[in-house]
Amino acid sequence: MKTAESGAVVMPLYSDEDVVRLRKLVREELAALGFGIVDQTKMITAASELARNTLKYGKGGECHLGKLNESPKIGVELVFTDDGPGIEDTALALTDGYTSGGGLGLGLSGAKKLSDEFHLETRLGEGTTVTIRKWKFS
Amino acid sequence: MERIPILRMGSLLLVTIQVDMHDRLAMTLQEDLTDRIVKDRAKGVLIDISALDIVDSFIGRMISNTAAMAKILDAKTVVVGMQPAVAITLVELGLALEGVSTALNVERGIAMLAQRE
Numbered sequence A: 001m002k003t004a005e006s007g008a009v010v011m012p013l014y015s016d017e018d019v020v021r022l023r024k025l026v027r028e029e030l031a032a033l034g035f036g037i038v039d040q041t042k043m044i045t046a047a048s049e050l051a052r053n054t055l056k057y058g059k060g061g062e063c064h065l066g067k068l069n070e071s072p073k074i075g076v077e078l079v080f081t082d083d084g085p086g087i088e089d090t091a092l093a094l095t096d097g098y099t100s101g102g103g104l105g106l107g108l109s110g111a112k113k114l115s116d117e118f119h120l121e122t123r124l125g126e127g128t129t130v131t132i133r134k135w136k137f138s
Numbered sequence B: 001m002e003r004i005p006i007l008r009m010g011s012l013l014l015v016t017i018q019v020d021m022h023d024r025l026a027m028t029l030q031e032d033l034t035d036r037i038v039k040d041r042a043k044g045v046l047i048d049i050s051a052l053d054i055v056d057s058f059i060g061r062m063i064s065n066t067a068a069m070a071k072i073l074d075a076k077t078v079v080v081g082m083q084p085a086v087a088i089t090l091v092e093l094g095l096a097l098e099g100v101s102t103a104l105n106v107e108r109g110i111a112m113l114a115q116r117e
C-alpha cells in the first residue's frame, strides 16, 4: 500500500480522551473534504473502533491521518500503529464476534466493512498497524 | 468527576447525551442509570441520542447493557432520536441493539413507555 501523499497529522492514542479527540479530528477533516454525512459517520465509527484497539490491546500508539489524491478521486487515510503484542491469528481476529478482551468482537471486522480499503499488518511481539481508507470522486 | 445528568419525570428517567462520551463516561452513565432505576423505582428509561454523531461498539454495548439491566429491574428502555447516518452505520457494523426499543423523538418515546403501563 502506498502511503498518504500530503503531510499527515499525527494523533497520540494513550487515553479515552485521545479517542474522543481523534473522532473530532476525523469528522472535521472529512467534512472539509466534502464527504457526506453517512461516509463521515462510517469513517469516524471505524476510527473509534481501531483507536480503542490501539489503546486496549496495543497499550497505546498513534494515528496518522493523511489525504490522498488520485484524480479524479480524493481520499482519506488513517493509519493506526502500536508496538503492542501483535495479533497471532489475524483471520480469527477479523471474525465477527471474536474477542479476547470481553468486547463484542465487532471492532476490526466492523472497521473493514465501514471503510473502502482495509489493511492489517502485525508482528508478534512487535506491534500492529491497521490502515483504512475512504474515497470519493472530487 | 464528569457525569451525564439523569432527569426524573414521574416514573420515567430521561438522559440526554449531549457530548461525545469517552469510554469511562459511558460506563459511569450505565452504572448511574442502573442505580437510579432502583432508587427512583423507575418503570422506563429514555435515552435521547439525537445529539450523538456516532454510536460505536462501546456505546452500543453500554446501551444494550443498560437495557438488559433495566429489564431485570422491570423497566423498559427506549432510545430516541437516532440520526439516520448512525442507524445506517450500526447496521453495517453488525451491531444489533438487542432488547432496545427505538422511537423518533422524546414525545413518541414517552408515549411508547406509557402504553406499557
Ligand SMILES: Nc1ncnc2c1ncn2[C@@H]1O[C@H](COP(=O)(O)OP(=O)(O)OP(=O)(O)O)[C@@H](O)[C@H]1O
Pocket (backbone or CB within 6 Å): A049, A053, A054, A057, A058, A082, A084, A085, A086, A087, A093, A094, A098, A099, A100, A101, A102, A103, A104, A105, A106, A107, A108, A109, A110, A128, B057, B058
Ligand atoms: N492493536 C491490536 N493489538 C493486539 N491485538 C489486537 C489489536 N486489535 C485487535 N486485536 C485482537 O483482535 C481481537 C478482535 O478485535 P475487535 O476490535 O474486533 O474486537 P474487540 O476489541 O475484542 O471487541 P469490540 O471492539 O467489539 O469491543 C481483539 O479481541 C484482540 O485480541
Ligand SMILES: [Mg+2]
Pocket (backbone or CB within 6 Å): A049, A052, A053, A103, A106, A107, A108
Ligand atoms: Mg475492538
